[in-house]
Amino acid sequence: MTGAQAAAAALRCEAVRCVFGIPGAQNNDLWDAFKAYEVPYMLVAHEASASVMADASARATGEVGVFSVVPGPGLTNCLTGIGEALYDSVPIVGIVTDIDRAANAPVGQVHGLPNEALLRPVVKALFTVRHQAEIPGAIFQAFRVARSGEPGPVGVMIPYPFFNEVWDYDHAPPPPLPVPFDEAAYQRIVGHLRDRRKRIGIYAGVGCAEAGPSLAAVAEALQAPVATSVSGKGVIPDAHPLAVGWGYGKQGTRAAEKAFQDVDLVLAVGVRYSEVSTANYAIPKTDVIHVDINPENLGRNVPTLHCLCSDSRVFLDRLLGDVATICRPPAPALVQKIQNLRQVDRCEARTVKIEPCVDPMYFLSQLRCVLGPEELIFVDVTASTHWASETVEVQASRRYFTPSDNQSMGWAIPASIGAQRVRPDRHVVCVTGDGCFLMSAMELSSAARLGLPVKFFVFDDGAYHYMQMLQEPVYRRTTATEIAHIDYAAFAKGVGVGYNQIASNADVVPGIQRTFGLAGPILTHVRVSYDGREIRWLSALRSHYINELSNRQKVRLAARIGVRAVTPKDDSD
Known part of the structure; x- marks a missing residue:
C-alpha cells in the first residue's frame, strides 16, 4: 500500500464514523484514499470546525472522533477545538499532514510553520511519523491513547511525502492500556463510607458517562444526593429521586445547594472541580473523597481526605461488591426534600x-x-x-x-x-x-x-x-x-x-x-x-471574586465605582 492507503485502511479498522476536514495540496492523496477505502468523510466550511465536529462526534457517540487537515493554517485553525477536547476530556484523533522534513528538503515550503511545536501543547500525545512504515501503527496507538485514562485529543503528524511511498504493511491494533487501581486507597475509602453516621453526597463528572447505572445504584445504597458537573449532566437521570441537578454550591441549582448543606462527606467521582463548574473554585468546605482516572486531577483544587486513581466504572462496581458494608436504610424524608426542591427549581424556570x-x-x-x-x-x-x-x-x-x-x-x-x-x-x-x-x-x-x-x-x-x-x-x-x-x-x-x-x-x-x-x-x-x-453562577462568581480581593483592592474597586456613580458618563459601546 501507499502511506495514504495505509492510513485510510487503519481508520477503517477503527470503524471511524466520519473524518471531518478540508483537503489541501499536502493531503489530497489521503482524502482520495478515504474515498477508495470507503472511510466516511465530511467537508467543513472552515477548518476550525473540523476539530469541533470531531469533538462533537465523540461526545455524541462515546467513540473516538477524527479530523484531517493540512499543516500551517489548517492546524492553527483547529487548535481551539483541540483545546476544547483537551479541557473537556473528549477523545479525538487529528491526522495532521506536515511538510517535507527530510534533511535535504527545500526551505520556504508552504505551510511550513513549526507544526509539531504548535500541536504538542494541546494534545495528550503526539505521534510523529518518520517513515511510511509507521503510519498504521501510529494511528492505532493514537486511538488507544485517546481512549485510555482521562480521554483527550491525540495528534498523528505525517509528512506528506510518505503518502506516496509504498510499504508492505502488517500491523495489528495494540491491546488496551491497563487500568490503574490502588487497593489500599480503595479500602481506606470504604472505611469512611462504612461509617453510617456520615451523610454522603456524590458529585459526579463526565468520567461517569459510561457508568450511569452503577452510579445510580451506589447513590441508592448510600442514600446520597447526586450533583453533577456541567459536562457530567445526564450521568444520573434528572428524573432519579436522588438527582439534584448540577453543582453543589451557590453556582448550581438551588436543589443541589440546599441538599448538600446536610452532607458531611462528598464522594467526587470522575470530576475535576474545574474553574467553570465551580464558579472560580467557590466550593463549600466539606470533607471530600476524590476518585478520578487522571492522577493529576486528584486533590488539586479541593482539599481531600483520600484520593483514588481509578476508572469511575471500575470503582463504582467495586463499591457495589461491598454494598452490604456501606448501605444505608431508605431515607424517604431525603427523597421528598429533593423532590420539593427540584419542583421549586422547575417552577422558577417555567x-x-x-x-x-x-x-x-x-x-x-x-x-x-x-x-x-x-x-x-x-x-x-x-x-x-x-x-x-x-x-x-x-x-x-x-x-x-x-x-x-x-x-x-x-x-x-x-x-x-x-x-x-x-x-x-x-x-x-x-x-x-x-x-x-x-x-x-x-x-x-x-x-x-x-x-x-x-x-x-x-x-x-x-x-x-x-x-x-x-x-x-x-x-x-x-x-x-x-x-x-x-x-x-x-x-x-x-x-x-x-x-x-x-x-x-x-x-x-x-x-x-x-x-x-x-x-x-x-x-x-x-x-x-x-x-x-x-x-x-454569575452571582456566585462575583461574591467569590470580591471575597478574594485584598483590602487595598476592595478600596480601589469601591472608589472607582463611587466616582463613576457620582459622575456617570454615557460612553458604553
Missing part, C-alpha cells in the same frame, strides 16, 4: 420573568419539554449558558453538550452539525447567541449542503451580554460589547437554510413547534432580553 422579549430561561424550559428524552442539545457560550445547565434536564449521558472548560464561543454551531452527521437517528438542537453566531455562522452552509436537519436557535439581544454582565458592576460602563445587527432572514436565505422567528414569550411554544415542523436545517431567530433574572 415562570416568565422577562418581558416583552423572550425570557431565555423560560424558552430553555419549554424547549426541553417539546423535545423527546433522546434528543441532543448543544448550548453555546452565552449569558444563558448557566440557565441551560440549571433548566435543561436529561435522562442519560450524551444528551446535553456545551464547551464547559475552554469556553470556545461559536462552538455549538459546528458541534451540532458534526453530531447530526454521525447521529442521523436523533433530532439535534443548537442554542447559540448572536455574538457566538458571528464566529461560526458560515458553517450553516455545510448543514444546508448535506441536508443535515439541525435546528439552530439564535438568542439575539445585540450585544456580548455575558461580558456586559461582568463589566458593568465593576466598571460602571461597558467596553467593546455592542455587536452588528444581522438580518437573520436574509442570512438564512443566503446559505440555504429555512427561517423562523420567535419574538415574544407567547410565541415560544408555537415557535419551537413551527421549527420542528419544518424539514431540513432551520435557523430560528429568538429576540431575547436578560434583564430580570438572576444568573446564580
Whole structure:
C-alpha cells in the first residue's frame, strides 16, 4: 500500500464514523484514499470546525472522533477545538499532514510553520511519523491513547511525502492500556463510607458517562444526593429521586445547594472541580473523597481526605461488591426534600420573568419539554449558558453538550452539525447567541449542503451580554460589547437554510413547534432580553471574586465605582 492507503485502511479498522476536514495540496492523496477505502468523510466550511465536529462526534457517540487537515493554517485553525477536547476530556484523533522534513528538503515550503511545536501543547500525545512504515501503527496507538485514562485529543503528524511511498504493511491494533487501581486507597475509602453516621453526597463528572447505572445504584445504597458537573449532566437521570441537578454550591441549582448543606462527606467521582463548574473554585468546605482516572486531577483544587486513581466504572462496581458494608436504610424524608426542591427549581424556570422579549430561561424550559428524552442539545457560550445547565434536564449521558472548560464561543454551531452527521437517528438542537453566531455562522452552509436537519436557535439581544454582565458592576460602563445587527432572514436565505422567528414569550411554544415542523436545517431567530433574572453562577462568581480581593483592592474597586456613580458618563459601546 501507499502511506495514504495505509492510513485510510487503519481508520477503517477503527470503524471511524466520519473524518471531518478540508483537503489541501499536502493531503489530497489521503482524502482520495478515504474515498477508495470507503472511510466516511465530511467537508467543513472552515477548518476550525473540523476539530469541533470531531469533538462533537465523540461526545455524541462515546467513540473516538477524527479530523484531517493540512499543516500551517489548517492546524492553527483547529487548535481551539483541540483545546476544547483537551479541557473537556473528549477523545479525538487529528491526522495532521506536515511538510517535507527530510534533511535535504527545500526551505520556504508552504505551510511550513513549526507544526509539531504548535500541536504538542494541546494534545495528550503526539505521534510523529518518520517513515511510511509507521503510519498504521501510529494511528492505532493514537486511538488507544485517546481512549485510555482521562480521554483527550491525540495528534498523528505525517509528512506528506510518505503518502506516496509504498510499504508492505502488517500491523495489528495494540491491546488496551491497563487500568490503574490502588487497593489500599480503595479500602481506606470504604472505611469512611462504612461509617453510617456520615451523610454522603456524590458529585459526579463526565468520567461517569459510561457508568450511569452503577452510579445510580451506589447513590441508592448510600442514600446520597447526586450533583453533577456541567459536562457530567445526564450521568444520573434528572428524573432519579436522588438527582439534584448540577453543582453543589451557590453556582448550581438551588436543589443541589440546599441538599448538600446536610452532607458531611462528598464522594467526587470522575470530576475535576474545574474553574467553570465551580464558579472560580467557590466550593463549600466539606470533607471530600476524590476518585478520578487522571492522577493529576486528584486533590488539586479541593482539599481531600483520600484520593483514588481509578476508572469511575471500575470503582463504582467495586463499591457495589461491598454494598452490604456501606448501605444505608431508605431515607424517604431525603427523597421528598429533593423532590420539593427540584419542583421549586422547575417552577422558577417555567415562570416568565422577562418581558416583552423572550425570557431565555423560560424558552430553555419549554424547549426541553417539546423535545423527546433522546434528543441532543448543544448550548453555546452565552449569558444563558448557566440557565441551560440549571433548566435543561436529561435522562442519560450524551444528551446535553456545551464547551464547559475552554469556553470556545461559536462552538455549538459546528458541534451540532458534526453530531447530526454521525447521529442521523436523533433530532439535534443548537442554542447559540448572536455574538457566538458571528464566529461560526458560515458553517450553516455545510448543514444546508448535506441536508443535515439541525435546528439552530439564535438568542439575539445585540450585544456580548455575558461580558456586559461582568463589566458593568465593576466598571460602571461597558467596553467593546455592542455587536452588528444581522438580518437573520436574509442570512438564512443566503446559505440555504429555512427561517423562523420567535419574538415574544407567547410565541415560544408555537415557535419551537413551527421549527420542528419544518424539514431540513432551520435557523430560528429568538429576540431575547436578560434583564430580570438572576444568573446564580454569575452571582456566585462575583461574591467569590470580591471575597478574594485584598483590602487595598476592595478600596480601589469601591472608589472607582463611587466616582463613576457620582459622575456617570454615557460612553458604553
